[in-house]
Amino acid sequence: MSVLLIAEHNNKEIRPFTLNAITAAIQIDPDLHVLIAGNSCGDVAKAVSAIPSVKKILHVDAAHYENFLPENFAPLVVRISENYSHIISSANTFGKNLMPRVAALLDTSQVSDIIKVVSPDTFIRPIYAGNAFATVKSNDAKKCVTIRPTSFEPAATSGGSATVEKIDGAEAPNISKFIKREEVKSDRPELGTARIVISGGRGMQSGDNFKLITAIADKLNAAIGASRAAVDAGYITNDHQVGQTGKVVVPDLYIAVGISGAIQHLAGMKESKVIVAINKDGEAPIFSVADYGLEADLFEALPQFLEELNKLNTIQK
């Protein structure tokens, strides 16, 4: 049987985490079909048909799929699930919202947020905020699995020619209504997908001092993160929070400034490829996960850091 992946998109473009989920999906079974449900989302179907890993696209256009309400989506997924062994989506707010609703209707115990495919029925997933990895085997006939996007490389997006099949929508229960979406507009890369993240903690001492971080983020084209302590102290808004209760990030470079390294923060960043810690307390736990530790006063180190970066002047975007 084949694998069905539920694509996340905005009716114009595919959302990037779907590409990571595709990579995981074809490790489960290369016969990958993608459901693209939305409103006037033909461009998305066309773009996804060019993804070489995708064999077939099921394309549905209906007004009630425009805003991805799970109450409307779930009956559709359940109806077409008959021909599939696995239903897959990314484990971001889109997939987390939708998939359990599908799983419950299919009477399937969902496997959430996998970081590795061991075999088509066995997966590794982090538990306790990444403090332990569990290897789990699903014994349900039909499996609902969500993919931690940062654990899989994005699939290539050109060169393929999957067939696009138009299918009918399912009835909408009409019990929920989308009102509005306020996207956080920023010239910076998104925290979840940025190649470089620089985060400040309680050691920043004030919101104003975050300008030291901002200057370096501008230079490195980095996203700005923060520890929960900095958010709780009101230095920065909560959409910047990295950690178990914030966002999990896996950038190439993570720079932790004035962050002691509480368990809940480490859970959100310790899979980063290279970690730098700048902290004046040499005993801070953050140093135990840092590839490069600098024991220094951040108010001296950050301006120097910017100066050294300016000297290099070869920063890649």
Place this chain on the structure above:
Amino acid sequence: MKILVAVKRVIDYNVQVRVKEDGTGVVTDNVKMSTNPPDDNAVEEAVKIKESGKAKEIVAVTVGEEKAQETVRKALAVGADRGVHIKVDGIIEPLAVSKILQKIVEKEKPDLVFMGKQAIDDDCNQTGQMLSALMNWPQATFASKIEIKENKLEVIREVDEGLETIEVNIPAVVTCDLRLNEPRYASLPNIMKAKKKPIEQINASDLGVDTKQRIEQIKVEEPPKRKAGIKVANVAELVQKLKNEAKVI
């Protein structure tokens, strides 16, 4: 209006979790346990709604072993009126929990069910969505603001792109984000009073719900340790290492 709040007992969020040497799970003996943090937000929100006069009764419910009752007792101490404890031992998956909660919802007939967005032990993030599916109710997940309107609920949700506002019919299931509110601490007099509030105990086996595990836990292991890094002497050395050794800038 009646609100049902589901709470779960988990390892306290400040505890450094340790994996058992035999790979069967994590160490829970002599480890501090608490209410799952976003479940505290769920209780708080219910209490605030009751204080505003929009709800008459709050029922706190938990599913788990004998000691899980502590979480219900805590909810009673911050303002829930009575408790329900569904007793079951061993690992119980979100699908089974949601089926159990479905039975309780059918019996209690609440207008709203609140719970945390995710439990910090298994990190599944499923139960609320599953319960609303089984009830055929709408769901409002990752709620950071809730407003009750006539027969509807307007909810602001924290999503990857920012904030999303939706309106759902009542009855509904709401899963709460940590941003929703600031959970209060129980006062000593209220803790004493809570001891007198009733907690109904029900055995899961009496509910006719199939709770057997569908997912086998093959092993639990420590995540790979990062290899020890180095301390650099100054900023110049740091930048050189990042450029020439790590090649990340």
